[in-house]
Amino acid sequence: MTDDLLEEHDMPIPEGYQQLNWLRGFGRQIGPLYEKIDTEGAYVRAFLVEEHHTNGMGNCHGGMLMSFADMAFGHAVSIRLHRYWVTVRLLTDFVSGAKLGEWVEGTGVIVGEEDDFITVQGRIWCGDRTIMSGTGVFKALGERPAK
């Protein structure tokens, strides 16, 4: 049924986005997620709110927004350090809701780096509307293998 849902939507994905190729685990389960990288190395991650992301009121579930925040904010660490990382602490403020069918985008900026602990401020939005703001502390682990 998940596979059916993933294939159902035919909204055109905004220009510049590539689907993340997550074939296993939680990333696949809550996907699909998308990413856009600009020439300066800045990135935006995104997803379309589908039925399997919704709460009982038909809006995007808070758990999905937090999961997306973890992936959208933490990715700043992957880009800066090219190392694996774990989340140590995440604070998320729910500013507004995202509705079924809306395109949700998010990114993060590193604001602190002390030993192996990296602090990232992030924001999630739909168009002009901020959905969530937050701060994550991530701990860098070992090097990722070269691609």
Place this chain on the structure above:
Amino acid sequence: MTDDLLEEHDMPIPEGYQQLNWLRGFGRQIGPLYEKIDTEGAYVRAFLVEEHHTNGMGNCHGGMLMSFADMAFGHAVSIRLHRYWVTVRLLTDFVSGAKLGEWVEGTGVIVGEEDDFITVQGRIWCGDRTIMSGTGVFKALGERPAK
């Protein structure tokens, strides 16, 4: 494929737990979740870490733990007020990891109530090990229909 996964595990569910009957949306997508209610009205929610909850390192994904925190901490509001609610702010501290196949439990306790804003302190654990501690602020909305 999700349906297959949900039926695959045959670990016996610990005594006293009932599976939550979430047939739609994000709750279904990241499930199954379980709940145990004692005679005093205290509750524990739980899930078994399955493949569709894991990160790239084979442990429970931080997004799944935060989603579960939202559902496990926020449920204190449903029990106290029998009203719908939304999450306003959630702070989660990742204390330890949960491995594939582990039984994860969590609950929350209301520590503040001001107008329609309810503050809940929560904890998530596997056996004797704390996995996550956190604090949620939830806003109560309209009454839930009587069952």
